[in-house]
Amino acid sequence: MSCLKLSAMKPGASGIISALHTEEDLFHRLAGMGFRVGKLVTVVRRGKFSGPMHIRIGTTDIMLRRLDAQKIDIHPSI
Amino acid sequence: MKRIALLGMPNTGKSTFFNRLTGASARVGNWPGVTVDLLGAKVLLGDETVEIVDLPGIYDLHGFSDDEQVVRHFLENNPVDQVLIVLNVSQLDRQLSLVLQILQLKMPAVLLLNMVDEARRHGISVDREKMSEMLGIPVLGMSAKYGDGYKEAHELITREVRNSEPVRLEKIRELLVRDDEIENTMEHVFTSTVQVPAQLSNTLTEKLDNLFLHPWLGLPLFFGVMFLLFQAIFFLGAPLQDLVAWILDQFRVLVLDPLFSNVPAVLNGVLLDGIYNGVGTVASFIPIIIMFFLFMALVEDSGYLSRAAFLMDTLMSKLGLDGRSFVMVLMGFGCNVPALMGTRVMRSRALRLLTMLVIPFSLCSARLQVFLFMIAALFTADQAPLVLFSLYLFSFTTVFLTALLFKGKYHSEEAFILELPPYRFPTLRQMILRGWHETRHFLHRASKFIIAGVVLVWLLTNFPPGVETASAQTWAGRIGEFLSPVLDPIGIDQQLTIALIFGFVAKEIVVGALAVIYGSEGTELMGLMANQLDWVQAYSFMLFTLIYTPCLSTVATIRSESRSTAFTIVSVAWPLALAWVVSFIFYHGARAMGY
Ligand SMILES: Nc1nc2c(ncn2[C@@H]2O[C@H](COP(=O)(O)OP(=O)(O)O)[C@@H](O)[C@H]2O)c(=O)[nH]1
Numbered sequence: 001m002s003c004l005k006l007s008a009m010k011p012g013a014s015g016i017i018s019a020l021h022t023e024e025d026l027f028h029r030l031a032g033m034g035f036r037v038g039k040l041v042t043v044v045r046r047g048k049f050s051g052p053m054h055i056r057i058g059t060t061d062i063m064l065r066r067l068d069a070q071k072i073d074i075h076p077s078i
Numbered sequence: 079m080k081r082i083a084l085l086g087m088p089n090t091g092k093s094t095f096f097n098r099l100t101g102a103s104a105r106v107g108n109w110p111g112v113t114v115d116l117l118g119a120k121v122l123l124g125d126e127t128v129e130i131v132d133l134p135g136i137y138d139l140h141g142f143s144d145d146e147q148v149v150r151h152f153l154e155n156n157p158v159d160q161v162l163i164v165l166n167v168s169q170l171d172r173q174l175s176l177v178l179q180i181l182q183l184k185m186p187a188v189l190l191l192n193m194v195d196e197a198r199r200h201g202i203s204v205d206r207e208k209m210s211e212m213l214g215i216p217v218l219g220m221s222a223k224y225g226d227g228y229k230e231a232h233e234l235i236t237r238e239v240r241n242s243e244p245v246r247l248e249k250i251r252e253l254l255v256r257d258d259e260i261e262n263t264m265e266h267v268f269t270s271t272v273q274v275p276a277q278l279s280n281t282l283t284e285k286l287d288n289l290f291l292h293p294w295l296g297l298p299l300f301f302g303v304m305f306l307l308f309q310a311i312f313f314l315g316a317p318l319q320d321l322v323a324w325i326l327d328q329f330r331v332l333v334l335d336p337l338f339s340n341v342p343a344v345l346n347g348v349l350l351d352g353i354y355n356g357v358g359t360v361a362s363f364i365p366i367i368i369m370f371f372l373f374m375a376l377v378e379d380s381g382y383l384s385r386a387a388f389l390m391d392t393l394m395s396k397l398g399l400d401g402r403s404f405v406m407v408l409m410g411f412g413c414n415v416p417a418l419m420g421t422r423v424m425r426s427r428a429l430r431l432l433t434m435l436v437i438p439f440s441l442c443s444a445r446l447q448v449f450l451f452m453i454a455a456l457f458t459a460d461q462a463p464l465v466l467f468s469l470y471l472f473s474f475t476t477v478f479l480t481a482l483l484f485k486g487k488y489h490s491e492e493a494f495i496l497e498l499p500p501y502r503f504p505t506l507r508q509m510i511l512r513g514w515h516e517t518r519h520f521l522h523r524a525s526k527f528i529i530a531g532v533v534l535v536w537l538l539t540n541f542p543p544g545v546e547t548a549s550a551q552t553w554a555g556r557i558g559e560f561l562s563p564v565l566d567p568i569g570i571d572q573q574l575t576i577a578l579i580f581g582f583v584a585k586e587i588v589v590g591a592l593a594v595i596y597g598s599e600g601t602e603l604m605g606l607m608a609n610q611l612d613w614v615q616a617y618s619f620m621l622f623t624l625i626y627t628p629c630l631s632t633v634a635t636i637r638s639e640s641r642s643t644a645f646t647i648v649s650v651a652w653p654l655a656l657a658w659v660v661s662f663i664f665y666h667g668a669r670a671m672g673y
Contacts, residue, residue: 059200
């Protein structure tokens with residue numbers, strides 16, 4: 001199974017976080033929001049003009065800049 | 079006195095619970111080890127008065143955000159007898175980590191699972207007894223907003239606090255090191271105690287998001303919402319402001335003037351034209367602040383402010399700002415003061431400072447009054463709209479320019495990740511409490527500075543004794559003379575300089591000041607000014623007025639909100655410098671082109 005960057009995922013797509021390539025402070029922020037390896041995330045929508053991404057993880061909705069989403073690896077599911 | 083600390087992730091209803099617990103008695107205060115204001119209150123629990131502190135919402139006790147450091151420093155420097163942890167039941171999957179981090183510190187804690195009303199709707203159920211057993215602390219469910227379970231929580235806290243003791247601070251410092259165990263324990267506690275239905279029935283929020291975050295409709299809707307908000311705040315606020323001004327005026331005419339008619343003129347001036355006017359200046363902001371935060375509470379608590387951040391992020395991220403900054407800048411077009419106070423929702427200090435630096439460039443309604451007057455005096459009716467429009471354009475341009483120039487200096491280290499909470503409607507009580515808290519905060523922090531400033535300007539424009547008010551012989555006049563090498567090159571003569579000094583107090587009084595300075599009023603004053611100034615000078619004066627130091631109340635607010643004298647100086651010096659340069663370029667450009 002191939003790996004995808006979260007930033008490359010289409011709205012509606014979901015997948016399992018396989019790796020977080022982030023600096024420590026971003027890692028903590030993401031962890032606090034529920035981004036941990038093995039968790040399921042869904043892309044709800046993407047902002048126009050390379051705007052931010054609207055991500056759902058568990059019961060939480062989050063906006064994330066693409067730059068940061070690039071640092072998250074995903075195993076796409078199905 | 080025992081101390082209780084309230085802790086939780088952002089948006090879990092911590093403040094709502096705090097407000098319920100403490101009513102309107104909370105005050106902002108300073109605490110050892112931390113550099114931001116925290117809300118605290120003394121409350122009677124059972125037969126004991128305890129102090130309750132509302133700590134900033136955090137995701138991670140070991141994190142690096144400004145707020146996370148504040149909480150850590152607070153816990154390291156202030157003994158806490160009891161920690162109340164507030165979590166959102168619907169988000170336990172990620173929020174339990176915070177509980178475990180607190181438990182690691184061996185602090186006496188109570189876990190309050192908030193928003194049971196929402197969880198019930200989502201079909202989420204929690205085995206509280208089992209959770210309590212696994213965590214080793216009491217666990218209660220409640221709804222801080224609607225009050226379910228509040229009584230039980232109150233009783234439980236009262237009981238717990240009576241027997242609790244603080245952990246030694248050295249021990250806390252020692253234990254505040256990170257640990258990865260937490261992740262595993264969290265999974266374990268979560269899966270064995272919480273039942274979440276496979277598909278969350280979040281449909282209302284989803285539907286609203288489909289509309290508000292719509293690729294094409296989202297932005298027009300946003301500007302529509304902002305327009306309505308602006309109208310609501312400032313058009314409802316303006317009559318209230320007039321009412322306050324009227325009451326203060328009546329009080330002066332009917333009570334103070336007769337009362338002080340026999341005191342020496344100088345004392346009379348200091349008391350009435352200085353101090354009483356200063357009080358009036360402070361009072362004139364109260365209606366606007368109340369209205370602003372009534373409606374801001376609506377926008378913020380409803381979750382729409384985060385959506386604004388989403389919509390405006392593409393543009394704002396280039397400026398080093400975020401969408402919430404943009405909302406505050408827009409609101410600044412009504413009045414800068416509450417807009418500056420509203421930046422408190424931004425939790426990253428750098429982001430907040432940058433936003434506070436740009437807000438004063440918003441052409442507020444007080445400056446608008448000056449411009450309308452000057453434009454009417456010096457331009458034809460055909461030119462007027464264009465002139466005004468160009469000033470708004472300058473206002474926006476200076477906002478963007480300042481953000482671009484300073485985004486390196488006030489660069490936020492915090493990654494910009496924002497929760498998009500479900501849409502919620504705040505209760506009236508929440509809105510009113512917000513307005514009340516903010517007003518008190520403003521009075522507490524800014525009023526002395528403002529009154530002192532008004533008195534100072536009164537002295538400058540009336541002293542030395544015996545000279546005519548606002549004349550060239552006053553101290554203000556001499557300052558004008560002294561400054562003439564600087565202000566002459568931009569076409570601002572001595573009389574206009576005195577008006578600028580008045581304008582420092584509040585832009586509203588510039589027109590009144592001009593009347594005093596020129597010794598005439600209304601259309602006559604307009605005619606006089608049209609005789610003495612040409613349009614290039616007038617426009618240069620307006621540009622300067624638009625950009626230079628916002629009013630005294632704005633400076634006082636910047637100072638109290640940033641709690642940094644250095645930043646306050648930058649926020650006064652930069653606009654002054656920019657104002658001069660812009661006016662200079664305009665004035666000489668226009669003259670060179672033969673005007
Ligand atoms: N449905 C529901 N909403 C709540 C409850 N408690 C707080 N809220 C709402 O949740 C939002 C965040 O609350 P707030 O107290 O500002 O959270 P804080 O960031 O943790 O201080 C606000 O819109 C509140 O009105 C609750 O028990 N039930």
